[in-house]
Amino acid sequence: MKKQFLVVVVMLVVGGLFSTYLFKKANAAELTETPNNTKNGTLGYVLGDVVVDFKLKNVDGKIVSLADFPSAKGFIVVFTSNHCPFSKSYEDRVIALDRKYETQGFPVITINPNDPEAYEEDSFANMQARAKEKNYPYPYLADDTQNVSKMFGAMRTPQVYVLKKDAGKIVVSYIGAIDDNAQDPSGVTKRYVEDAVNNLLVGKPIVTTFTKAVGCAIKWKN
Amino acid sequence: MKLLITFSIIIFLSVNYTSFAQKSIEVIKFQDLEKLMQKGDGIYVFNFWASWCKPCVAEMPIFETLANDFRLNNVSVIFISLDFKRDLDAVKRFVEEHQIASQVFLIDEPDYNSWIDKVSPQWSGAIPATLIIKGQQKEFYEQSFDYQMLSEKIRHFF
Numbered sequence: 001m002k003k004q005f006l007v008v009v010v011m012l013v014v015g016g017l018f019s020t021y022l023f024k025k026a027n028a029a030e031l032t033e034t035p036n037n038t039k040n041g042t043l044g045y046v047l048g049d050v051v052v053d054f055k056l057k058n059v060d061g062k063i064v065s066l067a068d069f070p071s072a073k074g075f076i077v078v079f080t081s082n083h084c085p086f087s088k089s090y091e092d093r094v095i096a097l098d099r100k101y102e103t104q105g106f107p108v109i110t111i112n113p114n115d116p117e118a119y120e121e122d123s124f125a126n127m128q129a130r131a132k133e134k135n136y137p138y139p140y141l142a143d144d145t146q147n148v149s150k151m152f153g154a155m156r157t158p159q160v161y162v163l164k165k166d167a168g169k170i171v172v173s174y175i176g177a178i179d180d181n182a183q184d185p186s187g188v189t190k191r192y193v194e195d196a197v198n199n200l201l202v203g204k205p206i207v208t209t210f211t212k213a214v215g216c217a218i219k220w221k222n
Numbered sequence: 223m224k225l226l227i228t229f230s231i232i233i234f235l236s237v238n239y240t241s242f243a244q245k246s247i248e249v250i251k252f253q254d255l256e257k258l259m260q261k262g263d264g265i266y267v268f269n270f271w272a273s274w275c276k277p278c279v280a281e282m283p284i285f286e287t288l289a290n291d292f293r294l295n296n297v298s299v300i301f302i303s304l305d306f307k308r309d310l311d312a313v314k315r316f317v318e319e320h321q322i323a324s325q326v327f328l329i330d331e332p333d334y335n336s337w338i339d340k341v342s343p344q345w346s347g348a349i350p351a352t353l354i355i356k357g358q359q360k361e362f363y364e365q366s367f368d369y370q371m372l373s374e375k376i377r378h379f380f
Contacts (some may be wrong), residue, residue: 014284035360042359062270084378085272085274085306089306090306101249118276119276141363150287154344155347155348156346156348176335180333180334181332181333182306182332182334182336183306183308183332184332187332189326189333190333192335211335212281212334212335212338212339212345212346212347213334213338213347214304214334214338214347214349215348215349216348216349217275217277217348217349217350217364218348219277220298
């Protein structure tokens with residue numbers, strides 16, 4: 001009897017330890033994801049920086065640069081993507097921003113910074129499909145080399161840079177979130193981007209120039 | 223003999239903890255997270271994730287293994303989901319399917335700008351993100367981890 005107990009006990013212990021070993025091994029095998037080369041917030045543009053113009057391919061195949069908008073007073077640049085739920089949640093609000101401010105001189109320009117190898121949903125073909133489906137009134141640009149996104153210091157999608165033209169220069173005037181409620185447009189109490197652009201339009205200083213928001217980390221190419 | 227059996231069963235249960243875990247996910251506010259962050263009795267690893275976030279999901283088993291390996295060093299892993307509250311059921315399903323043994327909370331605090339800096343001024347808001355706390359000692363990482371990298375960071379707190 002005692003012997004039988006001992007056998008069961010030994011089996012339990014060995015079995016337990018072995019299953020832990022297997023669990024660890026399985027994890028080791030899954031470890032194909034290399035670390036993101038995310039950068040800390042101090043890199044890229046900060047408020048007041050002068051933006052260098054860029055050339056990126058739009059979903060219609062044409063190359064777009066800021067110089068193509070000579071009559072614009074500024075820009076609402078939105079780093080966004082197809083795959084990210086936060087971007088999806090904000091999609092209609094970004095369209096509304098363009099409808100409201102494009103005619104007032106602040107067109108929306110959206111840029112997808114993601115490596116499409118990491119997210120199939122963010123491929124150029126899928127960007128084109130989404131733009132068509134939602135009839136985007138603004139450019140949706142692919143940052144293939146990710147150089148523009150790195151230059152801006154974009155970290156996540158969605159992330160907004162409000163730019164204003166000032167004596168021929170294009171200056172970063174607001175960095176951050178669109179508003180204070182990603183989940184529910186009816187729960188928004190602070191419209192950061194609208195407030196910023198409204199103030200720029202009447203020549204007043206922007207009150208909130210920088211905000212943070214949870215978003216999808218940009219997947220950088222290795 | 224009885225002692226040996228009891229001891230063995232305890233060992234068996236503890237190493238197989240994942241398969242016995244029964245999960246419920248509490249929806250919390252930032253003040254609840256703050257309280258969790260102020261627990262002073264060990265090393266707490268907060269991982270900010272979401273069920274749809276590929277790099278987050280990829281690194282979760284690493285955190286689970288680490289919690290298991292460093293349990294005797296008083297290391298606890300706490301997963302803070304940033305899924306939308308309306309997706310709570312999907313998060314529950316995810317946690318069940320992936321047999322997540324560590325504690326999981328869903329933070330329902332959509333005004334992110336009001337609390338991101340309180341987690342860490344280094345956090346841009348992108349996920350995955352990880353905060354390690356022991357008393358007043360804090361380290362924050364906005365990146366993905368593999369096991370070796372993460373265990374090295376934990377060892378800073380030993």
